[in-house]
Amino acid sequence: MGQIDAGRGLVLQRGHFSSRFRAVVAMPIARSQFILALLLLAAWLPRTAAGQDAGEAPAGIPVENPTVIEACGICHATDDPRILSRISYRRTTPEGWQRTIRRMVTLNDMALDADEAREIVRYLSNDLGLAPEEARAGAFEVERRAIEFAYEADLDTEDTCRACHSMGRILNQRRTKEEWELVVAMHRGYYPFADRQGFLEDGMVGREAPAADETPRRRHPMNRAIDHLAEVFPLHTSAWAAWSANVRPPQLAGTWAVSGHHPGRGPVFGQMTVTAVAGADAEFTTEASLVYPQSGESVTHAGRAIVYTGYQWRGSSDVAIEDTAWRQVMFVERDWNEISGRWFRGVGDEIGLDVTLTRSDAGAAPVVAGVHPRALRLSAEGEVQIHGANLPAPLAPADVDFGAGVEVTEVVSAAPGLATVRVAVSAGAAVGARDLRVGRGRAARALVVHDRVDRIEVEPSRGMARVGGVVAAKQYQQFHAVAWHDGPDSEAGTGDDLNLGVLEPTWSLEEYSATYGDEDLRYVGAVDQTGLFTPAVDGPNPERNGNRNNIGDVWVVASFTPDGRDTPLRGRALLVVTVPVYMQFDSWEVGR
Incomplete structure (x- = not known):
């Protein structure tokens, strides 16, 4: 253990706790205080020091960036200047590293x-x-999706x-066993409860x-x-070894066809132009034109x-008619021809909204992004919009193929990004999903032919909103309704069910009978005719029994x-309207 100097503080270097552990306490410390500090530190550390696996510890990943070494090496130095304790x-996402830096700035000056x-x-x-x-596996965490997730690999670890916090935060981490032990120790020190x-x-x-x-x-x-996470999420993996040797700035400049779904507003299509920022690797500006x-x-x-x-992909975008920027979290596929994720x-x-971008540069093959409406009934006639990019023009009825029983009788209009056709569905057409071909372009299961609507479902099936507007901001909850056909087996919830698209x-709202006489329906808020629930204001309500929120x-x-x-x-979903998040250490707003 390092020398104790009562005038300069305590230095622990390469001590009993870890071959990489170093702490500097920049204050005078008496012997009794020193002993107390050691006892507290021992309480924070995991109760596994004596039971660690024997053998050489995994090698750390060298840090080559001078800014990282200069900024972080003061506290995280080791005997090797390229290895930072x-x-x-540890390996993680951009959000994970950002969260760590915020904690260092907030707690360690x-x-x-x-x-x-x-x-x-x-x-x-x-x-x-x-x-x-x-x-x-942890994409839902960085895409900020409120989903119901179960970590089937080890339910005990998930419960712990x-x-x-979300299990997604764990799925996005890779650490050595000692690092998993230290992160548990950090939790016990900062959050004793x-x-x-x-x-x-x-x-x-x-x-x-x-x-x-x-x-x-x-x-x-x-x-x-700790044992489970060290085994399943180790620092060194074959996947990272292969990718880190192959990673390079992606070449994404060009035109992309956009398709997606916006709860409460239905399907969305359009085009996004991506332009590389001169002199910067992997930085882009974007212009997207979307239609609902x-x-x-x-x-x-x-x-x-x-x-x-x-x-x-981590981005942000502004819409002229809105006062809040949209964040973009997306996943670029290896072939650089598709990008998908969530804007929120x-x-x-x-x-x-969930989005998929498909490369559609000029001169490339047609891209069929989707159709509206998504479903047609037997014996129906009507117009169908075909959204995409590089669609043939001029376009003849013979160029558009929905399969047997669906006849294209007329091309109403045709442009590279949108074609409108009139179709007739025969009474004897087979019920089911149809692929659509437009010239050389294809969209799988683009249109559904059906003979009835068996049920509607409200999504999400369980939602949450937070009151606000006085002390904290309101958190809304958007719902949408989907029509379903039960498929050939006429049973709901099986693999052959047909999604007929979103409804209007x-x-x-109806009372959920949980507590007698609570009259939640009168006080929690209101839902509009787009399915958007707006919660009531936060704080005690003097008009409510017991002055409750x-x-x-x-x-x-x-x-x-x-x-x-x-x-x-009819379809319904449960909505829980709860209190604001009054205190959040790593709020996304910190530092903006």
Whole structure:
């Protein structure tokens, strides 16, 4: 252990706890305080020091960037100037590195200007990032999707970690075993209640009775989680070895056909032009023109993006008629011909659209992005919009093929990005999804032929909103309704069901009977006819029994009467309206 100098502070260097551990306490410290500090530090460290696997520790990843070494090496120095403690033994997403830097600035008084912080995040994301195969499982975390997720590989580990945060944050990390131990120690030091929530045997997370031969160390959920995470999410993997040797700035400049779905507004199509920023690697400006065929509305996004690690698109865009920027998180495929992900905004990132971009440079083959409407009934006649890029012009009815039983009788209009055709569906056409061919372009399962609507479903099936408007901002919840045909087996929820597309139903709220006389329906908020729920204001409500907040549970109900039915179909979803997030350490707004 290092020398103790009462006048200069304590230096622990290459001590008992770790071959890489170094801490500097820049304050005088008495002997009794020193002993107390050691006891507290020992309490923070995982209870596994004596039980670590024997053998040489995994090698760290060298850091070559001078800015990272200068900014981070002061506290994270080791005997090798290119190996930084903690940093060289971890890989994660751009968001993960950004979160770490924010914590260093907030808690450790790290001094960085904006340009230095951006350079550090970019270098660490590129050179200590994730391979595409590693990043897909946790994509929902960085795309800010509120989904119901179960980590089937180890439910005990999930219970231990998700007591405080999404399991997606774990899926996006790769560490050595010692690093997994240290991150648990960090949680126990900064957030001591974690022991009670899930880390220790007598915490809130229940578990089966320990086996007769189970060691004392393995009794604690945190130690079983460390063992699992070190095995499944190690620092060094074959996927990262292959990708890090192959990564390069992607060449994405050009024109891209856009297709997607915007809950509450239906399908969306359009075109995005991507332009490389001169003198910068993997930086782009973007101009996107989008149209919503359900309403006929058009919007334009102007933005800028950086692609990290060769495939992780992170961008933002502005819409002239809106006062909030959209964030873009997308995944660039290896062939550089497709990009997909989510664009979102809102205090909880709750307003968003799923998008897919397909390369469609001039002179390339036609791209068929999708059609509107998505479904046609037997014996129906009507117009169908075909959205895409490089569509043939002029266009003849024979160039458009929906398959047997669906005849294209007329081409109403034709342009490279949009063609409108009139079709007739025969009474004897086969029910099912049809591929669409337009010239040399093809879209799989683009149109559905059906004979009835069996049910409607409201998505998401469970939603959450947060009251606000006084102390905190409101968090909204968007719902949409989807029509379904039960397929050849006439059973709902099986693999042959046919998605008939989104509807424009009548929306309403109904009481969810959880507590007698709570009257949540009167106080929680309202849903409009696009399916958007707006919560009431935060804070005590003097008009409510007990001066309670405007929180509660309600049903969100969609009602729709299809052709051929006398009575409406109904679908519903549970909505929980809860309190604001009053305190969030790593808020996305910090530092903006």
